[in-house]
Amino acid sequence: MTIRGNPPADFLRRPGKIFDKCRYLWSALLLTLLLISPVQPQSDSTAAQNDDPQMFAAVFVKPGLPEVGIDLESFPYFDRDSSAYAPIYGGDIFPSVYLIFPGKAIAGKRMWFMVSHEEANTFGISTIPVEADTTGMMIASKEVHAGETGQLTLKLELRYIPTHRLLLYRWPNASPEHPGGIPSTEGMKEPMPIGGLMPELWVTDLKGDTLWLNRFPGKIVVVNWWAMFCSPCIEEMPGLNKLVEKYRDKGVEFIAIARNTAEELQDFFTSHRFLYRQTLANEQAAQLMGNVFPRHVIIDQEGRIAFNQSGGSQDKAQELEAVIVRLLEGR
The missing domain is CATH 3.40.30.10 (Glutaredoxin)
Known part of the structure; x- marks a missing residue:
């Protein structure tokens, strides 16, 4: 779904600063959660939480809604008084990305929203289903579309610690040297590139x-x-x-x-x-x-x-x- 509006200021061009401020804090919090959690059989969600924490970037979740040049409160699920949001570094592919936490369940399900500024005056809004693991950490992932035709996908992994209002995220190329990673489509091929023959369909x-x-x-x-x-x-x-x-x-x-x-x-x-x-x-x-x-x-x-x-x-x-x-x- 695409919504037109004026692009917001790009304040996340230097994610390293955000990470440096939060690095020791979120690592300690995550380690504490792992230590105090009761021993559970290894499950998909438990395995996910045991990922190397140095691979994730961290940002604090703020109350309210981001300023993105469009009226987010016109959407039925967004309310400035009960919602919260966090910025995510999107590199040159997504100049501005925000994760929004609505103040209420959507159709009885826990749901997040991603708002991304994709190109001049164009925004994308999409939903992200969320699950909670045995420690209370909330886990989700999102296939984010990129490329000239929007048909390349990059997986964004998300972890949220509600008790500390801390969001952890990483793109596919994250590393301990570059926590969170930077979105990149290098080496990926469009399935229907402009000028290419239409595939058999x-x-x-x-x-x-x-x-x-x-x-x-x-x-x-x-x-x-x-x-x-x-x-x-x-x-x-x-x-x-x-x-x-x-x-x-x-x-x-x-x-x-x-x-x-x-x-x-x-x-x-x-x-x-x-x-x-x-x-x-x-x-x-x-x-x-x-x-x-x-x-x-x-x-x-x-x-x-x-x-x-x-x-x-x-x-x-x-x-x-x-x-x-x-x-x-x-x-």
Whole structure:
């Protein structure tokens, strides 16, 4: 889900200072928790807490909500009086990252939120399920999306000690010399890079017909990856419908892949209008498109990816139209 706003000031450019101040404190606290905890059979969560503490960076959790250029209190789960947050160093990939602790359970479950400033005027908000181990430490991990198309994933590991309001975190390349690590996509390959050929991918429409997205020679294929629970997906539908009406007779195919069942879609379309040809997601589509909704992909007349971007807004149709026009004009 993508939300537009003004980027916050980047105050975490030097995470070493934060770590130096907290290093001895959180190491001592973590060691104390391990020493006073009763002996338990080794479980996944217990094993996780026994990770080398020198690999994690530490920050204190603050009351309230971060200032990120958008009104976070407009979201139903965020309340400045009962929420808390902690900054996480995101390097050049994520200029600002915050972990938000809402003041109440979400649908009866313990849940955290991550707010990341990903690029100019663009923010991502995502949820993180949380578990508690036998010591009371709260443990979670998050697959964070990065790269030109947002399809590379970096695992962020999180530990929270509620009694001391201390958050520990680490990226994949953390080390004792660089606790917490720095997000990096070096050596990783995008699954659908701009300019690359569209991978073999088939989906089934609501009539049971099979469509191969990479087999529309001479046509432009506009793909929308969406789900019913995604509010930006629904908000952008009126603009997308106008695109369909304007270009469907000009050599452009519009195909939507929904992460829902046929029955759910039939119910949905009794009150919503979406003119893309509707198809159902399968595991191959899910692996290729990822877990971020919506995602827009445009395949050119030669089967190459001309556009691949996650995030939706009411203005997304204008961005897609610019690419369609360029391809139709042979530019």
